[in-house]
Amino acid sequence: MNDALLEKALARADAALARGPHAMPPDGRCRTRHVAMGDPQADFERVLSILSLHGLLDGEGGLRPDVCLVSVGDHFDWGPASERDRVARSSLRLVAWLASHPADQAVLLLGNHDLGRVGELADFTDATFRAAQAEADRLYAGDATDAAAERDFIARWPALPTVELAARDFSTWREEQRAWVEHLLRARRFRVAHAAGDSLLVLHAGVTREDLDVVGLAPGRWSEASAVAEALNGVMDLSL
Structure with missing residues (x-):
């Protein structure tokens, strides 16, 4: 380039x-x-x-x-x-x-x-996330992270389910x-999903039969990419 x-x-x-x-x-x-x-x-x-x-x-x-x-x-x-x-x-x-x-x-x-960005960390500000992350960085040691120290951390920062989430998983979050x-x-x-063809569905993660049941899509339409995408996107849109 x-x-x-x-x-x-x-x-x-x-x-x-x-x-x-x-x-x-x-x-x-x-x-x-x-x-x-x-x-x-x-x-x-x-x-x-x-x-x-x-x-x-x-x-x-x-x-x-x-x-x-x-x-x-x-x-x-x-x-x-x-x-x-x-x-x-x-x-x-x-x-x-x-x-x-x-x-x-x-x-x-x-x-x-x-x-x-709008889920687990929705209520943070840049300042509060930096404070939580500074603590998480001191504690995080992969599988060797001290369990008791992590419980204390979660008690102080209940929106964070693990030390790892702040130190690694969502480490570059900003307001x-x-x-x-x-x-x-x-x-x-x-x-959530995009129908790239009649039978080609593109999305970040897999979709199971149980998922399609939950969103109310009739089994006869499970092979229709556009119908699946519309159903999944519709559930997201209704939640906003």
């Missing part, structure tokens, strides 16, 4: 971030190239380089008009503890860049790390990320 194109893509992401949480509506164009990108927990510049390598970017740092990109959840939380601030910014740049495209061109699917995820959920840009 040449430097000029990279700078244009980064500028597009930064302009989207500066505007604040927003989502572009679909534009109804026909897309002839459909690509899925799984678990994009990587540096934004690396993601751009891979997309460019496959010829998916236009000359202005966005997706080519004929491309539909499905991002299959988990856009946050990767890298070492020493790079948390950089990773937090890089992750949000990716989400903002994706959201700057029409809804039918860049499809954002939810992963557990995305939902964590700004929560604002973006919340907006994209309410705008119906973050989706």
Whole structure:
């Protein structure tokens, strides 16, 4: 990826971030190239380089008009503890860049790390999360984490079910990320599932027969990707 194109893509992401949480509506164009990108927990510049390598970017740092990109959840939380601030910014740049495209061109699917921004960590502020994380970092030792110390930690921070969640799993959480995820959920840009074909369903995790029973989808429609996606997305939308 040449430097000029990279700078244009980064500028597009930064302009989207500066505007604040927003989502572009679909534009109804026909897309002839459909690509899925799984678990994009990587540096934004690396993601751009891979997309460019496959010829998916236009000359202005966005997706080519004929491309539909499905991002299959988990856009946050990767890298070492020493790079948390950089990773937090890089992750949000990716989400903002994706959201700057029409809804039918860049499809954002939810992963557990995305939902964590508005789930387990919904009531934190940047300051309270930093305080909890500082404690978690001192205690976390993988499987060797002291159980009694962890119980005391959970008593002080009841929204956190484990030390590991703050120290590792959701380690780059920020309030700004929560604002973006919340907006994209309410705008119906973050989706649970996407029907990429009559019998091709794309989502972050598996779906069982029990899940489809719970969402009320008739068994005769379980093989219809569009029906399954509509049912799963509908349950999410009703909860907002």
